[in-house]
Amino acid sequence: MTQGQIPIDEYQTGNTKHTWDHAKIKNARKTLAAYHYTKGTVQRGYANRTLAVDLSTLSITEKPVTEDMKRLFTGGRGFGLKLLWDAIQPTTRWNSPENELIVTTGPLCGITQYPGAGKSICLSISPSTNTICDCNVGGFFGPYLKFAGFDALEIQGKATEDVIVVIDGEAGAVSIETAPLEETDSHLLAEQLTHLHATEATESSRQKVSVISSGTGAEHSYWGCLNISFYDIRRKCARMKQAGRGGLGTVLRDKKVKGIVVKVEHVDGLGNHPADPEKLAAVGTKIHREIRDLDRYQCNMRAVGTGHLVEIMDAYDLLPCENYRFGTFPKASKLYSPKFYALFTKIIPDGCWHGCTLACAKTVDGYTVHTGPYKGQKVTVDGPEYETIGACSNMSLWDPQWVLEFNFYCDTYGIDTISAGTATAYYMEMYEYGILNRDRCDGLELCFGNAEAVLELLHRMARGDQGAFLQIASKGIRRVKDWILKNGWGPRELVEDCGMESKGLEYSEYVTKESLAMQGGYGLTLKGPQHDEAWLIFMDMVNNAIPTFKDKAEALHYFPMWRTWFGLNGLCKLPWNDIEPADNAQTSEPPKVPEHVQNYVDIQNAVTGWQVTKDDIILQSERCYNWQRAMNVWMGRGQRKDDWIPYRSMGPVTETEYVSRKDRYDAQLVDKLSISKQELEKLEIPKRMQILYEYRQNQYQKLADAVYHRRGWTPNGVPTPQKMKALGFTDTRMLKMLQQKIDADEKAGLNEWGGKYTGDEKPPTGVKRYWERNGH
Amino acid sequence: MKTNNTYQMHVCDQRGLCLDLCPVGALSRRKNGVVLLDAKVCVGCQACVAFCPLGAMRKAPTRIQPFKCISCGSCVRACPTKALSLEDVPLENNRQDVYHKQGV
Numbered sequence: 001m002t003q004g005q006i007p008i009d010e011y012q013t014g015n016t017k018h019t020w021d022h023a024k025i026k027n028a029r030k031t032l033a034a035y036h037y038t039k040g041t042v043q044r045g046y047a048n049r050t051l052a053v054d055l056s057t058l059s060i061t062e063k064p065v066t067e068d069m070k071r072l073f074t075g076g077r078g079f080g081l082k083l084l085w086d087a088i089q090p091t092t093r094w095n096s097p098e099n100e101l102i103v104t105t106g107p108l109c110g111i112t113q114y115p116g117a118g119k120s121i122c123l124s125i126s127p128s129t130n131t132i133c134d135c136n137v138g139g140f141f142g143p144y145l146k147f148a149g150f151d152a153l154e155i156q157g158k159a160t161e162d163v164i165v166v167i168d169g170e171a172g173a174v175s176i177e178t179a180p181l182e183e184t185d186s187h188l189l190a191e192q193l194t195h196l197h198a199t200e201a202t203e204s205s206r207q208k209v210s211v212i213s214s215g216t217g218a219e220h221s222y223w224g225c226l227n228i229s230f231y232d233i234r235r236k237c238a239r240m241k242q243a244g245r246g247g248l249g250t251v252l253r254d255k256k257v258k259g260i261v262v263k264v265e266h267v268d269g270l271g272n273h274p275a276d277p278e279k280l281a282a283v284g285t286k287i288h289r290e291i292r293d294l295d296r297y298q299c300n301m302r303a304v305g306t307g308h309l310v311e312i313m314d315a316y317d318l319l320p321c322e323n324y325r326f327g328t329f330p331k332a333s334k335l336y337s338p339k340f341y342a343l344f345t346k347i348i349p350d351g352c353w354h355g356c357t358l359a360c361a362k363t364v365d366g367y368t369v370h371t372g373p374y375k376g377q378k379v380t381v382d383g384p385e386y387e388t389i390g391a392c393s394n395m396s397l398w399d400p401q402w403v404l405e406f407n408f409y410c411d412t413y414g415i416d417t418i419s420a421g422t423a424t425a426y427y428m429e430m431y432e433y434g435i436l437n438r439d440r441c442d443g444l445e446l447c448f449g450n451a452e453a454v455l456e457l458l459h460r461m462a463r464g465d466q467g468a469f470l471q472i473a474s475k476g477i478r479r480v481k482d483w484i485l486k487n488g489w490g491p492r493e494l495v496e497d498c499g500m501e502s503k504g505l506e507y508s509e510y511v512t513k514e515s516l517a518m519q520g521g522y523g524l525t526l527k528g529p530q531h532d533e534a535w536l537i538f539m540d541m542v543n544n545a546i547p548t549f550k551d552k553a554e555a556l557h558y559f560p561m562w563r564t565w566f567g568l569n570g571l572c573k574l575p576w577n578d579i580e581p582a583d584n585a586q587t588s589e590p591p592k593v594p595e596h597v598q599n600y601v602d603i604q605n606a607v608t609g610w611q612v613t614k615d616d617i618i619l620q621s622e623r624c625y626n627w628q629r630a631m632n633v634w635m636g637r638g639q640r641k642d643d644w645i646p647y648r649s650m651g652p653v654t655e656t657e658y659v660s661r662k663d664r665y666d667a668q669l670v671d672k673l674s675i676s677k678q679e680l681e682k683l684e685i686p687k688r689m690q691i692l693y694e695y696r697q698n699q700y701q702k703l704a705d706a707v708y709h710r711r712g713w714t715p716n717g718v719p720t721p722q723k724m725k726a727l728g729f730t731d732t733r734m735l736k737m738l739q740q741k742i743d744a745d746e747k748a749g750l751n752e753w754g755g756k757y758t759g760d761e762k763p764p765t766g767v768k769r770y771w772e773r774n775g776h
Numbered sequence: 777m778k779t780n781n782t783y784q785m786h787v788c789d790q791r792g793l794c795l796d797l798c799p800v801g802a803l804s805r806r807k808n809g810v811v812l813l814d815a816k817v818c819v820g821c822q823a824c825v826a827f828c829p830l831g832a833m834r835k836a837p838t839r840i841q842p843f844k845c846i847s848c849g850s851c852v853r854a855c856p857t858k859a860l861s862l863e864d865v866p867l868e869n870n871r872q873d874v875y876h877k878q879g880v
């Protein structure tokens with residue numbers, strides 16, 4: 001063997017081996033409902049039916065996918081929104097029985113020729129935000145769901161005892177079964193269910209099973225994530241990707257579902273029956289070659305995954321440190337990608353779906369857990385990815401071993417690393433100011449950098465600890481803010497401004513203080529502050545490529561629409577711009593990566609047989625995006641007030657922060673606010689902060705004005721019936737609802753622009769109710 | 777393919793860099809050193825086609841699974857002018873060229 005490959009059969013992770021009595025576990029189960037369906041074939045990307053499982057009534061049904069549904073909603077997240085619209089009420093909350101957990105696929109989901117085509121899009125009403133949350137997640141579930149026969153799965157109602165849902169694409173059967181003896185925590189449960197449901201005791205059989213699970217942490221917090229498994233035939237374990245944001249795992253456990261299992265009979269390269277397989281293979285091979293030749297000089301994803309971002313963010317003052325107070329930190333180099341590269345297992349195709357040669361899904365194998373209930377076990381840690389490392393820098397944890405420990409427990413307990421990290425960082429800052437203390441934190445010493453306390457917080461949460469702090473802290477920053485304020489422990493501005501949440505969801509891990517467009521990228525969003533809608537920091541702050549409000553608004557139109565498209569199709573965003581063609585910089589619009597956009601147009605056509613253009617695919621997204629915003633409005637959560645963001649994301653909340661970037665802030669006061677240097681000298685720092693505060697708050701409101709206008713919404717951020725009709729929607733219930741909201745806003749005086757405009761500045765338009773004008 | 781005044785074949789030398797790329801284990805090395813593609817297992821992702829440094833893994837229009845030379849010698853026997861032969865040639869270790877070259 002000249003090249004020293006890892007022989008598939010021989011590779012050992014060194015992980016602790018688990019054996020379970022399969023017969024005993026199976027015998028303890030009761031089948032509550034069973035359903036047999038006729039197996040079908042996927043045609044041009046669509047299975048053409050969806051599956052609904054009701055845990056309250058124990059009914060299992062199929063629904064056809066209509067041509068209209070494809071035309072208006074495309075698939076994936078679009079289908080999810082349509083199904084939710086038909087199922088819930090505006091008053092539905094995360095724990096209402098009629099709330100659904102939806103897993104969807106999308107027409108390109110499951111192709112293997114183009115990298116990043118195995119995403120499942122999960123939706124539900126989030127406990128954190130009380131509105132729709134969507135997550136785009138890897139693992140094999142989405143492709144397998146489709147190959148088993150369904151474009152989407154709706155889980156409705158609530159079970160009365162712990163259950164699993166099994167979709168057996170081999171037998172053509174769906175069942176709801178009680179699951180009294182199964183594990184709950186994911187690193188055990190995913191492995192257990194994979195072994196239990198694999199047709200044969202072989203690696204390739206296990207690879208045909210995928211499991212959705214969560215964990216004990218999800219039961220006792222609002223941060224529950226869904227773990228989607230993908231069996232690794234080399235590591236011989238069920239690895240997992242997380243649908244992290246918004247508490248979807250909390251919904252899963254609230255419905256008393258321990259796991260959802262899907263199994264397929266067979267996987268091949270043409271399971272989608274694409275219209276033009278040759279085209280698909282040709283476009284795929286082209287980008288695989290790009291990745292082969294260029295990845296190591298660009299993002300180095302194949303070697304270190306998204307962790308390569310840590311050093312870049314640190315260099316550009318964007319890495320969140322100590323609750324986003326700072327964007328760089330002296331100890332940050334301890335978490336740079338070479339440190340994790342040293343720990344990752346190498347030379348394994350680490351795609352989270354077949355054919356992803358960008359292969360960012362790295363793992364540390366044989367990691368010895370050193371705290372909590374699994375102490376001493378050797379496990380595979382999936383990750384850490386950039387966001388998890390950023391969550392740790394935010395808490396000032398600078399030891400890779402603690403990052404792994406945090407990552408492992410969050411995953412197995414079913415907790416979102418981002419929300420847990422961002423929230424804990426906030427609690428730590430409040431602790432530093434004495435607003436929280438040991439007493440108020442149930443004895444936890446939550447100082448920045450105290451890794452033991454962070455893990456202890458997770459363990460107690462997973463155990464369902466009844467302490468007053470644990471009960472509130474596990475529900476996230478928004479609830480803790482209210483709790484602190486109710487108790488009168490701290491000044492309102494400080495408490496509100498430091499806590500990095502918007503719409504009730506914790507921020508993901510980028511410092512946005514110096515990029516107005518990125519503040520919009522977090523605030524003017526559908527589900528809350530997650531960077532998946534737009535990442536504009538470099539365009540805005542570093543390259544100054546979008547200087548005016550109009551430019552920023554255009555970017556905050558195009559990029560959210562473009563990025564939404566991945567979720568409509570079951571795709572990963574990363575192979576779009578985390579690898580770029582060698583001549584990308586010479587194209588007319590490098591940030592859009594035009595050649596890759598064309599690839600996507602080509603592959604959608606190659607699979608579906610349509611003949612769409614690059615404008616058509618933006619239109620597909622625009623429909624879905626507006627529909628989701630309209631549903632948010634319907635639920636009372638989609639207006640200007642809901643796009644509020646904390647000042648920590650806009651500028652310096654404390655003097656320490658101001659002083660840490662004094663030159664930059666002082667210069668802005670001089671350049672942007674025409675304060676002379678002499679005047680500035682006379683101003684105390686708090687006064688300077690006050691002026692900057694007002695300026696930046698107003699900038700954000702002006703940005704919202706420009707963006708709402710560009711998106712065709714009212715000044716209060718409501719999509720208009722006119723806009724919806726132009727997009728092709730005729731649903732009268734939707735159109736009527738929007739009109740009523742707009743009329744109510746008119747009465748309340750809310751159809752006014754939010755920015756204060758002085759001098760020759762102007763709002764986007766002076767025309768009242770401009771959307772009613774013809775031709776708009 | 778013509779280079780200078782001799783010809784070169786784009787043919788698999790059984791170095792097997794593709795073995796580590798296959799997500800489903802469709803590629804394996806036989807005891808005699810030959811790398812085989814099991815078309816029943818292959819999911820047609822084209823990773824091996826694109827990553828092969830020799831361009832020796834190829835895709836035919838008739839099916840999604842690629843194909844490659846398995847050193848069976850048919851071409852040697854078929855060549856009318858006896859221009860081809862099958863030989864054992866030692867390889868240099870060139871794994872670094874393909875994987876994780878970055879010196880992190």
Ligand code: SF4
Binds near residue numbers: 115138353361573
């Ligand atoms: S780029 Fe990473 S996250 Fe995206 S599909 Fe590939 S392995 Fe999965």
Ligand code: SF4
Binds near residue numbers: 823
């Ligand atoms: S094309 Fe087939 S043999 Fe080649 S890497 Fe993909 S699955 Fe393996």
